[in-house]
Amino acid sequence: MAEDESRNRRRRRGSHAPTNWWAEVRKLWNRTGTSHKRFVLAVLVIAAVFRIWAMGGAVTEDEAIGYVNYVSNGYGDVFASPPTAGHHIFHAFFARLSCQLFGVHVWSLRLPALMAGMLLLPLLYLFTRMVFNRHIAVIALCLAAVSGPMVELSALAYGFTLGWSCMLAALLAARHFVKNESSIAAFWMAAFSALAVWAAPSMAYAVGMAYLWTLMMLVASYKSTIRRRSMAWAISLIATMVFITLLYLPVIMRHGLDPLLHPPSSEDRSWAAFVNVQQDRAFDLWAYFTATAPAMLAALSAIAVGYAAYTSAKYRFLLFSLILAVVPFVLLQRSVNPPQDWAFVLPVLHIGNAIGIFLFLKVVRDKLWPALSKQNRTLIAGTAVLALFGTFSALGKPEAFQRFPEANNVAEWLVAHAATGDRVAVADPWYAPVAFQLACAHAPSGLLDGGLPETGHDCFVLVGAGHGQTPGTVMESEDMAPGTRFEPLAQWQRLELFRCTQ
Numbered sequence: 001m002a003e004d005e006s007r008n009r010r011r012r013r014g015s016h017a018p019t020n021w022w023a024e025v026r027k028l029w030n031r032t033g034t035s036h037k038r039f040v041l042a043v044l045v046i047a048a049v050f051r052i053w054a055m056g057g058a059v060t061e062d063e064a065i066g067y068v069n070y071v072s073n074g075y076g077d078v079f080a081s082p083p084t085a086g087h088h089i090f091h092a093f094f095a096r097l098s099c100q101l102f103g104v105h106v107w108s109l110r111l112p113a114l115m116a117g118m119l120l121l122p123l124l125y126l127f128t129r130m131v132f133n134r135h136i137a138v139i140a141l142c143l144a145a146v147s148g149p150m151v152e153l154s155a156l157a158y159g160f161t162l163g164w165s166c167m168l169a170a171l172l173a174a175r176h177f178v179k180n181e182s183s184i185a186a187f188w189m190a191a192f193s194a195l196a197v198w199a200a201p202s203m204a205y206a207v208g209m210a211y212l213w214t215l216m217m218l219v220a221s222y223k224s225t226i227r228r229r230s231m232a233w234a235i236s237l238i239a240t241m242v243f244i245t246l247l248y249l250p251v252i253m254r255h256g257l258d259p260l261l262h263p264p265s266s267e268d269r270s271w272a273a274f275v276n277v278q279q280d281r282a283f284d285l286w287a288y289f290t291a292t293a294p295a296m297l298a299a300l301s302a303i304a305v306g307y308a309a310y311t312s313a314k315y316r317f318l319l320f321s322l323i324l325a326v327v328p329f330v331l332l333q334r335s336v337n338p339p340q341d342w343a344f345v346l347p348v349l350h351i352g353n354a355i356g357i358f359l360f361l362k363v364v365r366d367k368l369w370p371a372l373s374k375q376n377r378t379l380i381a382g383t384a385v386l387a388l389f390g391t392f393s394a395l396g397k398p399e400a401f402q403r404f405p406e407a408n409n410v411a412e413w414l415v416a417h418a419a420t421g422d423r424v425a426v427a428d429p430w431y432a433p434v435a436f437q438l439a440c441a442h443a444p445s446g447l448l449d450g451g452l453p454e455t456g457h458d459c460f461v462l463v464g465a466g467h468g469q470t471p472g473t474v475m476e477s478e479d480m481a482p483g484t485r486f487e488p489l490a491q492w493q494r495l496e497l498f499r500c501t502q
Contacts (some may be wrong), residue, residue, distance in 0.1 A: 047145035062086035064432035082259035088159025101474035115155025139354035166196035194243030208325030225399035281336035288339035304356025407433035
C-alpha cells in the first residue's frame, strides 16, 4: 500500500528526513545544480522586469476608489469597511503603509501587489517541485513569469496577488501535512487560507480547492491512519473558518454579516438570469485568459492541461478539487464573478501546462532525440515559453480594466492653474481617478469639496462626453447651481475642462 511504502521510505531515510519546511527547502537547495539555480534566478529577473514595466499604466477606477474611499481615510476604515471591487482589506493595509512610507504615487499604491506578485513565483516553483519534480517546476515558473493576466494583476493595486501567494503557501503547508501529519503544518494551512480570503473574498474558492486536494491526497495515500489524519484535516478546516471570522470581525461589528454574505450588487440573481448569462460569462473568462495569446497557443495549452490530468493522479486531484470547489457554489450563488476573480486558477493551469510540455518532450527524446537529457529539455522548454508567451502574452494588454490616463493630465493642469478656494465639478467615473491624481500631485486642498466657490475664485467643470456628460449635468450631479456660461479651457482625449461663469 502507499502508506506502507511511505513508512518504508521514512525508515530508510532515518534521521535525514526533513522535519520542517525550511529543512526541506535547504535539502532542495543542496540538491540543485548551479546552472539550474542560475536559470531560475534569470526567470525571476525577467518576471520582475515585465511587472515593473506594467506598473507604468494609468490608474483604474477601482484602484482610485480604493485609495480615495479607504486607504486615505486611515486604518480604521481599511479594516472595518466591507470588501468591494476596489477595497481588498489585506492589500489596503499594505497600500496605506506603502503610501505613508513613500508618499502617494501610483507605484507606491501598487507596490504591495507587485511584491506579492513576485513572491508567488518562488512559492509556485517550490510547490510544483515538491509535488512533481524540478523540471516541471521550472517550466511552470516560466509560464507564470510571462502570463499576461498574472503580469497585469501584479502591477495593479488589488489584493489578488496577495491571495494567490497565500493560496500557494497554504498548498505548501497542505503538502507538508499530508506527508508528515504535522499539526504545525495544519495550523499554517488554516492561517494562510484565512489570509487568502482576507486578501480577496473570491479566494474562498481557492481555499475549498486546497482542502479538497488535501483530503483526496490523504485518502489516496493512507488507509490505517486515515481516520486520525482526517480528524486533523477537519480541525484545520474549522480553524480556517474561525480565523476568517476573526479577520473580518471589525467589518462584522460595524456593518453586520450581510455585506459579507450578500455584497451589494445590481445583478439579477434569479435562476433564469443565471442561465441566460452564464455562457457569456464563461466566454469572458476564456477571452481574458487567452486575450494576449494566439489561438494556437491557447488550444495547445488546453490540450496540455487535459493530458496532464490524464497522466498524473496528483494533478488530477488538484484539477478535480478545483472543479468541486467552484461549480456547486457558483450554482448556489447563481452568479459568475468577473474574470479577474478567477485568475487564481492560472497557477493551477500553468502546472498542468508544464506537466504536458515535460511529457511531450519526453516523447520527443524517446522517439526522435535519444541524447536529449532532462536538463536540456527543461532549458529548451523554459526558453521557448519565455520567448513565445513573453512576446504574445506578457507584452499584450488585457482590457479587463478601464484606465484613466487623462486624470493625470487634469491634475497637472489644476496644479499649475488652480488656487486654494477654487472648486472643480467632476462626476463618475472620473471623480475617483481625478481625486487620486490630485492627491499624487499635491494639488491645492478642497478642490473637490463640492459647492460653488466663494466670490473671487474659479469654478471648473470636467466633462466626459463619452459618458453622456454635459457641463450642466456634471454641475447638477455635484449639487451645484448650473452656470449660464462655460468657457472651454483645455481638452484631452476623453475629457474637456471648462470654467463656469454665472
